[in-house]
Amino acid sequence: MxxxxxxxxxxxxxxxxxxxxxxxxxxxxxxxxxxxxxxxxxxxxxxEQSPGVPYIDDEEEERNPYHSSFYIQPYFRSLSHRDFLSSFVLALLYLAIWQVLAFYAFPLYGLDSLLAILMFVLVVITNHAFYKIEHKRRNNYIGRVFHTAIFMVFLIILMELFEYFTFGNVEVDVSTNSPILTVIIYVIMIMMAEVALSIVRRVFKLIGWRIF
The missing domain is CATH 1.20.1280 (Monooxygenase)
Incomplete structure (x- = not known):
């Protein structure tokens, strides 16, 4: 080789x-x-790495945060079937847990949206943690955006398949937004969510938690 x-x-x-x-x-x-x-x-x-701790290059981020956060080449260079598999499994897990709660009429008391967002954040953080474990380095901001987008694609496909096999049809409402506008909205939402997670990651870093 x-x-x-x-x-x-x-x-x-x-x-x-x-x-x-x-x-x-x-x-x-x-x-x-x-x-x-x-x-x-x-x-x-x-x-240099501590025993049992994956190597993470944080020095370049401190020297040049813009370059390290928006440099996409490392993500696509190391992209493999493992990344798609982990995103698919976590999307399936998210949908399964949510449907179990819905099936047993879990008393959400009007907090179903808040619970869905909390579950989404936890699953996305888990997805980024898996990436760090698999690649022995953390993902940067733009890489996390693409990684979360892959997860969202799997989640939407699984939701539509669930609707199809459960109710026999899939209704797609395109009366309000065009498909292109819908994609743009999703991308903006993912980017904003990853900005928030970047702040969370830095807070974790200050207390010594290098989760993702």
Missing amino acids: EEYFLKKLERLPRHELQRMVDNPADYQEAAVRAASKVLGETEPPVM
């Missing part, structure tokens, strides 16, 4: 190779070793 990367990386400019060496958590280990050899280094830099 390293030989393969050596042939591929020989054509890259030096600054791209240096970026790989400086950010080893964003690349495969064989690719980092190959980049180090191309640059003439003997060994790639060692990632």
Whole structure:
């Protein structure tokens, strides 16, 4: 595998190779070793980490918050079936719990919307925590937006399928908003929710909770 990367990386400019060496958590280990050899280094830099704690690069965020929060390349570079599977399972779990509460006529006392939002926040945080465990690094803001969007797509599809298999039809109301406007509204909602979660993450960080 390293030989393969050596042939591929020989054509890259030096600054791209240096970026790989400086950010080893964003690349495969064989690719980092190959980049180090191309640059003439003997060994790639060692990632410092505490025992049992995944490596998280928070230093770059402190130096350049805009770059680290809106740099999307690491997310799509490491995107795999595991991310889709975890989002699908959590969307299924959310729908299942909600339907169980509805089936047993859980006394919500008018707080059903608040409970739905609270469940959504907890599931999204869990989804981000799974991402951190799977990729050994935390996701940045724009990556979390895309990750939550994937979860929302699965959740909407599962809700529509549930309606279809339960009632035999799916009613889509497009009289008020066009599909494009609906998508834009959902995107804005997700971005605002992730801004709020970014604040929550920083509060957790201050008290030593690096959950996501």
